[in-house]
Amino acid sequence: MQGTLGAGISATATQSLALTAVRGALAEALAPRDDSDPDVVADIPDAVSPPLLLLEWANPWLTPRTVGMQSSGGWWDAHVNVLCLSGRLEPGPGIAELERLLSYAVVRLDGDGRSWPVESSTAPRDLLFAGVHYLGARLNLRLPVVIESEAAQ
Numbered sequence: 001m002q003g004t005l006g007a008g009i010s011a012t013a014t015q016s017l018a019l020t021a022v023r024g025a026l027a028e029a030l031a032p033r034d035d036s037d038p039d040v041v042a043d044i045p046d047a048v049s050p051p052l053l054l055l056e057w058a059n060p061w062l063t064p065r066t067v068g069m070q071s072s073g074g075w076w077d078a079h080v081n082v083l084c085l086s087g088r089l090e091p092g093p094g095i096a097e098l099e100r101l102l103s104y105a106v107v108r109l110d111g112d113g114r115s116w117p118v119e120s121s122t123a124p125r126d127l128l129f130a131g132v133h134y135l136g137a138r139l140n141l142r143l144p145v146v147i148e149s150e151a152a153q
Contacts, residue, residue, distance in 0.1 A: 016144040019062075022078055023055050026141075029112040030055075030082065030105060038084075038101055048129050051097055053105060054083040058140060065144060076147055079119070082109075082139040089126050089133040098124050098137055105139050116141055 017025055027042040030053055039052045048054065058079035065075040082105050086097035102121065109116040119142040127136040 016075065016146050019076070019078060019145045019147050022080060022143070022145060025114065026055055026080065026082070026116070029114065029116065030108050038104065046130065048085055048134065050085040050087045050134060051101055052085050053101065054085060056081045056083055058138075062145075062147075076145050077142050078145040080141050080143070082141065083127075083136055084139065085127065085129075085134050085136040087135060089135045094135040095124055098135055102137060102139060109141075115143070117143055 023042045027040050030040045031037075032039060039049075041048070041052055041054045044056075045054070058081045060079055062076045062078055065077055084098055084101035084105060086094045086101060088094075106118065109118070119140045121140060122138045124135055124137050127134050
């Protein structure tokens with residue numbers, strides 16, 4: 001289902017993923033196609049080498065889609081971030097690189113063929129990784145997921 005919201009914005013029905021498939025599908029949608037594209041990290045790293053896109057679960061991680069939802073199974077909204085890191089926090093072109101990274105992520109998600117609903121984005125800020133200050137921003141996504149039992153996977 002697709003409809004026009006006005007001003008060039010359209011709404012497309014979102015395809016639900018299993019919770020365990022979200023990070024892999026998101027990493028695939030953002031994966032570099034050539035040498036100028038940023039690396040994508042889908043797991044928690046011990047160090048980072050910007051520019052890169054780091055996938056992380058947001059807080060809250062999950063919210064029920066209906067009132068009275070049982071704690072297992074059913075439909076949920078998962079909240080996941082694409083953390084854009086442009087480089088160390090220092091004077092220079094860090095903001096321009098961060099704008100490029102965020103634009104890259106939005107364009108790649110829009111052209112993926114799957115709906116990746118963007119909920120919001122944070123402003124550029126100082127982020128600390130392994131004692132090093134980096135310039136980064138988060139693109140916050142909220143998407144419907146299904147939580148399946150191990151037997152169903």
